[in-house]
Amino acid sequence: MFSLFIKEVNAFFSNLSAYLITSIFLISLGLIVWVFPGTSVLDYGYADLEPLFSYTPFVFIFLLPAITMRMVAEEKKTGTWELLKTSPLKSYQIVVAKYLAALVLLFFSLIPTLIYYFSIVQLGDTIGNIDSAGFFGAYIGLFLVGALFAAVGLFSSCITSNQIVSFVIAAFLSFLLFGGISAMSLLTSGDLAVLLEGLGTDFHYEQMGRGVIVSENIYYFLGMILSFLVFSWILIYRDE
Amino acid sequence: MSIEIHQLSKRFGEQEVLHNVTFQANHGQVLGFLGPNGAGKSTTMKIITGFLQADSGEALVNGISVKKHPIAISKLIGYLPEHNPLYDEMYIPEFLSFIGGLYQMRRNLRNERVRIVMAQCGLTEERHKRIGNLSKGYKQRVGLAKSLVHDPEIIILDEPTTGLDPNQLIEIRQLIKEISKNKTLVLSTHIMQEVEILCDKVVIINKGTVVAQDSLQNLKASAGKSVVLLETEETILDEWLVGLSYSTLDRKSPGLLAFTCKDPKKLRLEIFEMIQRYNLNLVSIRQEEKNLESIFHSLTQS
Numbered sequence: 001m002f003s004l005f006i007k008e009v010n011a012f013f014s015n016l017s018a019y020l021i022t023s024i025f026l027i028s029l030g031l032i033v034w035v036f037p038g039t040s041v042l043d044y045g046y047a048d049l050e051p052l053f054s055y056t057p058f059v060f061i062f063l064l065p066a067i068t069m070r071m072v073a074e075e076k077k078t079g080t081w082e083l084l085k086t087s088p089l090k091s092y093q094i095v096v097a098k099y100l101a102a103l104v105l106l107f108f109s110l111i112p113t114l115i116y117y118f119s120i121v122q123l124g125d126t127i128g129n130i131d132s133a134g135f136f137g138a139y140i141g142l143f144l145v146g147a148l149f150a151a152v153g154l155f156s157s158c159i160t161s162n163q164i165v166s167f168v169i170a171a172f173l174s175f176l177l178f179g180g181i182s183a184m185s186l187l188t189s190g191d192l193a194v195l196l197e198g199l200g201t202d203f204h205y206e207q208m209g210r211g212v213i214v215s216e217n218i219y220y221f222l223g224m225i226l227s228f229l230v231f232s233w234i235l236i237y238r239d240e
Numbered sequence: 241m242s243i244e245i246h247q248l249s250k251r252f253g254e255q256e257v258l259h260n261v262t263f264q265a266n267h268g269q270v271l272g273f274l275g276p277n278g279a280g281k282s283t284t285m286k287i288i289t290g291f292l293q294a295d296s297g298e299a300l301v302n303g304i305s306v307k308k309h310p311i312a313i314s315k316l317i318g319y320l321p322e323h324n325p326l327y328d329e330m331y332i333p334e335f336l337s338f339i340g341g342l343y344q345m346r347r348n349l350r351n352e353r354v355r356i357v358m359a360q361c362g363l364t365e366e367r368h369k370r371i372g373n374l375s376k377g378y379k380q381r382v383g384l385a386k387s388l389v390h391d392p393e394i395i396i397l398d399e400p401t402t403g404l405d406p407n408q409l410i411e412i413r414q415l416i417k418e419i420s421k422n423k424t425l426v427l428s429t430h431i432m433q434e435v436e437i438l439c440d441k442v443v444i445i446n447k448g449t450v451v452a453q454d455s456l457q458n459l460k461a462s463a464g465k466s467v468v469l470l471e472t473e474e475t476i477l478d479e480w481l482v483g484l485s486y487s488t489l490d491r492k493s494p495g496l497l498a499f500t501c502k503d504p505k506k507l508r509l510e511i512f513e514m515i516q517r518y519n520l521n522l523v524s525i526r527q528e529e530k531n532l533e534s535i536f537h538s539l540t541q542s
Contacts, residue, residue, distance in 0.1 A: 003341025007327075014329055079325035083386075086289045086321075087342040088314045 001093040008101030021066045022109050028059055033116055047124035048131060049116055053138045053209055057145050057178050064146060065170035067105050068153025069163045071098045076161035091236045095229055102150040141208030144221040145201060149174045151228035158235040177201040242266050243288060248297035250283055257283050258448045270420050272439030273428040276540050280448040281428040282322050285398050289319045318387030322398040324380060328372030332363055332382055335371060336389050343390035353389050361385040361415060377408035388419060395425045413437060432533040446540040459535060466504040467528040470511055471496045473521040480518055484510045
């Protein structure tokens with residue numbers, strides 16, 4: 001399993017398009033956080049990174065599917081899937097190895113944005129005047145949103161051998177989870193509205209953004225991630 | 241290590257691709273698995289390796305059920321699929337080491353095995369190349385090396401020489417002969433010459449059903465007839481052939497006839513008498529055993 005994990009990480013970093021995807025992600029965030037007039041923290045007047053946390057999940061809707069779309073779909077298309085499936089790897093080990101690799105790639109994509117935090121610390125009127133608890137709560141929330149989208153992306157990659165289809169399905173499911181379901185809750189009322197709101201990823205993410213890490217939010221993310229990984233495992237297992 | 245296939249059946253939707261397929265490959269045997277395109281060879285191999293599940297019947301490797309113990313079986317088998325899937329972006333040692341890792345080999349052993357199989361498959365010189373930059377022949381060698389890294393007892397090769405040029409064909413056949421020593425090897429192919437060179441036993445499958453299985457010698461003997469080829473400078477007339485004890489006659493050209501017969505010795509004597517009687521100029525007369533190709537053709541042409 002470790003061998004497959006390493007192979008996945010290496011495959012990403014030995015591919016030019018991977019650097020392109022990460023660069024576009026970081027440039028987009030840089031423009032949103034520091035340059036665009038409506039969203040720049042320099043015009044914002046407060047020492048926090050609200051624009052980063054507001055817009056990054058929407059960038060993730062495209063970034064994570066771009067990372068995960070090839071993970072299973074490409075193996076199926078090129079036939080290397082047969083190579084993996086006739087090795088002593090169990091189906092769940094394939095899912096776990098590929099998912100962990102996606103998390104590492106997410107981590108490496110996200111980690112450069114920490115520099116924004118240190119920049120704001122320095123730029124604050126009175127250096128260090130920033131709500132660090134809120135920042136790191138939101139940052140963990142951001143990572144969990146990315147981790148959930150990675151699980152969704154892996155699941156989508158298991159559905160098809162076409163990377164484009166995989167990307168589109170993953171982006172759509174991620175959009176449904178982050179914004180779509182909560183928007184639907186506005187169309188309903190009563191318990192159903194509460195239920196739909198609670199199912200939405202944005203609801204739990206916003207709670208974490210306040211700097212309070214409540215166990216139910218963590219359980220939500222872990223539960224959803226685990227569900228999509230189990231769905232992926234079922235799809236792979238059914239292949240047999 | 242042996243492979244036993246019992247009453248294997250498999251459907252893809254409405255189409256039955258395997259019907260009660262039964263055969264056995266014993267320890268140390270090289271089994272040639274023959275059949276036309278779409279006969280079910282690859283499906284059978286995929287079931288033996290655990291990639292596909294049969295609808296009914298059982299595949300046993302060394303007495304162990306593939307269906308019940310796919311992981312244990314995968315460690316015993318080295319498998320080269322028909323399309324030889326490889327990771328083009330990897331270097332050869334990197335790829336072979338990755339495969340060793342999948343088989344949970346320790347790093348030292350893995351490095352040692354990678355070195356051995358690269359030397360065995362003639363890849364040492366190419367070790368600095370990415371797989372995507374290799375020729376088809378070398379890619380096939382990498383595929384073979386991949387199936388050998390974990391030193392399996394059983395090797396399954398699905399059409400390993402398809403698409404190779406004549407020189408590569410000879411090299412890969414030589415390599416297969418080399419690696420088949422002390423291993424049980426199942427080889428699917430369309431090329432009869434390959435089977436005659438490499439295999440001890442032959443299984444012929446047609447439309448999902450085994451139509452023949454025996455040793456190569458027995459299969460030829462069971463065909464029961466030999467071919468005598470006669471070539472003369474003159475055109476041989478039909479009336480000269482009256483009384484010769486042949487079964488069928490094929491006029492390949494005016495002066496070249498192919499007789500099938502049960503007793504080639506008797507036919508040869510009769511032909512010599514005919515040549516003397518009509519004062520013909522003999523170019524050649526030779527006897528050929530009915531070859532595997534004609535046996536294959538007669539069993540699978542329906």
